[in-house]
Amino acid sequence: MTHSSEFLQRLDARGFIHQITDAAALDAAAHKGPITAYVGFDCTAPSLHIGNLVSIMMLRHLQQAGHKPIVLMGGGTTKVGDPSGKDEARQLLDDGQIAANMASIRRIFERFLRFGDGPSDAIMVNNDEWLSQLRYIPFLRDVGRHFSVNRMLSFDSVKLRLDREQPLSFLEFNYMIFQAYDYLELSRRHGCTLQMGGSDQWGNIVNGTDLIRRIDGREAFGLTTPLITRADGAKMGKTARGAVWLHEDQLPHFDYWQFWRNTHDADVGKFLALFTDLPLDEIARLAALDGAGINHAKEVLATEATALCRGRAAAEAAAATARATFADGGTGAALPQFAVAAPVTIIEALIGLGFAASKNEARKLVAQGGARIDGNAVTSDAAPVAPGQKVSAGKKRHGLVVAA
RNA sequence: GGAGGGGUGGCCGAGCGGUCAAUGGCAGCAGACUGUAAAUCUGCCGGGUUUCACCCUACGUUGGUUCAAAUCCAACCCCCUCCA
Structure with a gap:
């Protein structure tokens, strides 16, 4: 389908679109003038x-x-x-934790969006502003009457729990009502007329557009993105060590860069389109490379994606360190460091750098030939x-022992 | 309420008195091959230490039987299936 609005053209060309409630009408609205759209984010972390x-x-x-x-x-x-998607009720957070999480998350958004008071400047709002002000009886009469329990019970999130006879509290049962009400x-x-989210949010988003139509008689749109999977079928971004965090406190710049650098060949084009600002013709050129060329494309992906989230300087530094470490067998400033006062054994160094959780594990690395000092395999x-x-x-984890 | 079946290492899933730190698969780590890829092959894969060995902790929970229990018994907790 072809779109006339720049916004939908971009999203479509880059692979962001899974479903739209009324694509033609949304396209027309976005073509006609600026629209306001939102995405909801959790602040549990x-x-x-x-x-x-x-x-x-x-x-x-x-915004662009x-x-x-x-x-x-x-x-x-x-x-x-x-x-x-949860089998069990989540642990509930208190106000202090939520506020701290929100402040921290805001700093991430400031990398990606321009905030301010201008017409296309981003704003951040907290749904606690209105949710905690709600009065029960009026809310039930004004909003609750538009929700059919029969239909709510058919939602996957609810059905899953009921089918397994797992407890679903009334508190949680209300979640979808609140999300719809947020949109309202x-x-x-x-004047927000579009809610976007992952494909798993489709049902909740449609609830919102329905609610707006029923109560205020206005049109509202929903748009979801496909679930992004890797070429090997695994969920994007899940590693054995846990989530790949956007915040540098939880994941060093170098590791973030490395995450992108280790993208599968088949995913490079898709990820460049989704996670960088590079123009599409440049992406097409990079994705078509193979052999040594695709490795260059991965470096571009890593540096561009890291630059967006962590800043250009951090991305370049990570790229330089990676080049020095992997291509030239040397070292770089962005490698993890372990400060020591006196020479240590390889076992202590591996643990100190976090490459081994125990002496046992460190010994295994040495025994298997995976431990190296300045590139030379260690045998003792x-x-x-x-x-x-x-x-x-191993091949990918490198660190520097420095004087304390 | 009645009748059965089951709860095992990060996950799935064997074992059903000693030879069990527990087959196998997945995930993970390391090595080989490469391109810091994929696929493939090999090794490792509860923790600790003075590592061809030893010591801890583990098979839902708590007790018991036994020289010896993941394996048998009892009670309890939880899950599943069928009947009401």
């Missing part, structure tokens, strides 16, 4: 992870196309807990390491 990046990039494209993004923080809904509030307060557990030397565990 102090940082967002790669799984949220698609939505963040979508808001970025929205001249529209106004709203970042909705789920301060109120976090007190309720989204039952989607944003529609009234900010007692091999000494002096400040200034590089210690490696």
